[in-house]
Amino acid sequence: MxxxxxxxxxxxxxxxxxxxxxxxxxxxxxxxxxxxxxxxxxxxxxxxxxxxxxxxxxxxxxxxxxxxxxxxxxxxxxxxxxxxxxxxxxxxxxxxxxxxxxxxxxxxxxxxxxxxxxxxxxxxxxxxxxxxxxxxxxxxxxELGRFGLDDPVARHLPEFGVNGKESITVRQLLTHTSGLVAWLPLWSQYPDVPSRLKAVMDTTPSSPPGTKYLYSDLNLITLGVLVxxxxxxxxxxxxxxxxxxxxxxxxxxxxxxxxxxxxxxxxxxxxxxxxxxxxxxxxxxxxxxxxxxxxxxxxxxxxxxxxxxxxxxxxxxxxxxxxxxxxxxxxxxxxxxxxxxxxxxxxxxxxxxxxxxxxxxxxxxxxxxxxxxxxxxxxxxxxxxxxxxxxxxxxxxxxxxxxxxxxxxxxxxxxLAVRPRHGTAWTPETAGGTLTTRELPQRAERQRLSFWAFVDLDPGDRVVVEATGDGSTWREVRVLAGYGERRWTKVEVDTESATKFRWRYVRGTGYGGRGVYVDAVRVTDERGVALDAEREPAGTHPEGWRAADR
Incomplete structure (x- = not known):
């Protein structure tokens, strides 16, 4: 897979x-x-x-x-x-x-x-x-070789191939891209089973096949007739x-x-x-x-x-x-x-x-x-x-x-667990919550921020990684977003020197995913390690974030 x-x-x-x-x-x-x-x-x-x-x-x-x-x-x-x-x-x-x-x-x-x-x-x-x-x-x-997915339905069911349905394929019925209308009042508008099925065979698509997604009961009714x-x-x-x-x-x-x-x-x-x-x-x-x-x-x-x-x-x-x-x-x-x-x-x-x-x-x-x-x-x-x-x-x-x-x-x-990559991981609980490093020494022009991230966020949700040199003005250095991979990933950012870094959770309008987790925060410069949050638990300050052990 x-x-x-x-x-x-x-x-x-x-x-x-x-x-x-x-x-x-x-x-x-x-x-x-x-x-x-x-x-x-x-x-x-x-x-x-x-x-x-x-x-x-x-x-x-x-x-x-x-x-x-x-x-x-x-x-x-x-x-x-x-x-x-x-x-x-x-x-x-x-x-x-x-x-x-x-x-x-x-x-x-x-x-x-x-x-x-x-x-x-x-x-x-x-x-x-x-x-x-x-x-x-x-x-x-x-599997039995009765049809190909891209066979026109009309090849197997000739009565279906009327009123613009000649090119509709079996695959399009299965994926609801045939263009067939969502529903017909078969039960109230037609007197018996043969006339109801004929109404499905005779229907005219609402859009050309393959050009639009439209969930339709008629797709599966047709497939029931086909099998x-x-x-x-x-x-x-x-x-x-x-x-x-x-x-x-x-x-x-x-x-x-x-x-x-x-x-x-x-x-x-x-x-x-x-x-x-x-x-x-x-x-x-x-x-x-x-x-x-x-x-x-x-x-x-x-x-x-x-x-x-x-x-x-x-x-x-x-x-x-x-x-x-x-x-x-x-x-x-x-x-x-x-x-x-x-x-x-x-x-x-x-x-x-x-x-x-x-x-x-x-x-x-x-x-x-x-x-x-x-x-x-x-x-x-x-x-x-x-x-x-x-x-x-x-x-x-x-x-x-x-x-x-x-x-x-x-x-x-x-x-299901999301275990910390190292000792302690942090995850946001509230929109706008931040995880902020302590003040960092300014001893070089550039720094490297590294951390491990697990990201499974709803589209529209994101965690913005930001840096500041004066404690009041923040600039974006990375955005964490996406879902579906479900793996811890190491993130490394080379940036001009900052006095602090923070992770800020921005909630979208979706339903929410499993969340985002940040672990093993580390800042280095040409003189060595400026912050190792795993060795210095007080090196990060959560507001609206919590420590997570699973």
Missing amino acids: RIPALLIATTMTLGVTAPAHAGGREARFDQPHDDWSHSVLRTGTPRHVGLDPAPLDAALAQIERYTVPDATGHPLFAGAVTLFAHDGVVVTHEPTGWAVRYGDAAGTELPEDQRVPMAPDTIFDLASISKLFTSVVVMRQH QKWSGKTLDQLVREDITQPLGLVDTGYNPPAAKLDRIAATEYQAGRGIIRGTVHDENAWSLGGVAGHAGVFSTARELAVLGQAILNGGAYAGARILREDTVELMLTDFNQAFPGNSHGLGFELDQRWYMGALTSPRAAGHTGYTGTTLVLDPLSRSIAILLTNRVHPSRNWGSINPARRVAADGLAKA
Whole structure:
């Protein structure tokens, strides 16, 4: 797997040996993996895999608070199941709140004895996370030689090649660059399944293929039709044969049986359908019989984690292989570099800070679902963050749960250690905070400032390294910015003599990353060492920064 360059001037990068940790190797955010995992999920504690439990506990506490009514008069969501896994160990699998809480669209709460509490094995409507299942099935067909990624869709599905869609490729469907509109009201405007599918085939693109990113359910509906054409099998049959059976998933699939109804989380109240429970929430998928390329899959947190681990393993799990390693690599490769902010592999979304939080990197992969579901895979730390909620129960208009998505991902990211490169590292806690050296002797015209930096900042955040000769006027000598490399890097700056240096944290408008850490500050001149902060702990003065030991 390719790791991108850090956006910071550097002189060298060295690996750091992780200290021994009781129960196993310490979980390190600052030591990214560049190969596949080979794990089968097992249950353990955070400490067993070297995670700090405090950030995980804080995240779970906040997610629980989201199930309590706030100033709006209702909670952010009725209930949730959160699962964190690291290095093949499920360290948190916690339910909170209610799988069924309301009886109508107005949010009338059921008597408590009629409610259904969330449980670890609650089954959720995954909504658009279903797109990943479709994408895996598509790529399995690719492995079988049924198509080329840059084949025009119309070559395999002639009825699609009308109204300006003749050149749209399979790759463009998978990366949402086909130009197809986001959505059509298939369920309300067309009388039956054949007419609904024909409407998708007949639609006219809103932009020329390959010129724009536009997330579209129609892309995946089309792919669902394509896999049936290639294989002669239905989409649900392919998902069962290619994914759920090999991975041993028994609660994952379309149209769950009535016997499992008591374990299924309710979703929205819809006119004519009542409180939806056990059938797909998405109206278009429902109108297509519950099986569609864009929505319809139900699953549990644990079984979704198995699929996630299979991806982190390069397509294999517990002796079963659902995809080749090179295929998974393609699925996690950004093909949308022409559309900044919309990084996308073949099916997987990549590098999306708005829900991946501090786990974000150019390698981070995942997807969300409209019903309130989230999957984040972090290949660099071999970690999985899953937050499954029923946020549309009873109404889709009760607000965005994106803050909760970031809380979950941030909790896992912060549980991973960033160990000091040497004895003591410093990290900012507040915007505008500074780490300043003591006054330095003025005995030469030039100085060399050196330090080690770990930088994983949200785009827009930065740490400005500044120097002063008079204590009041500061000049910029270096800017620390960037994210995704996750390695300690030595920084060296040759500059005119200064009486002090400082590191000033500038907060942008983004969501925040894992942070920046500064260690082993050293100033030298032609006469030798003017400051060695590791030997002189009082040689730096923090304001809004704190000492960090992980």
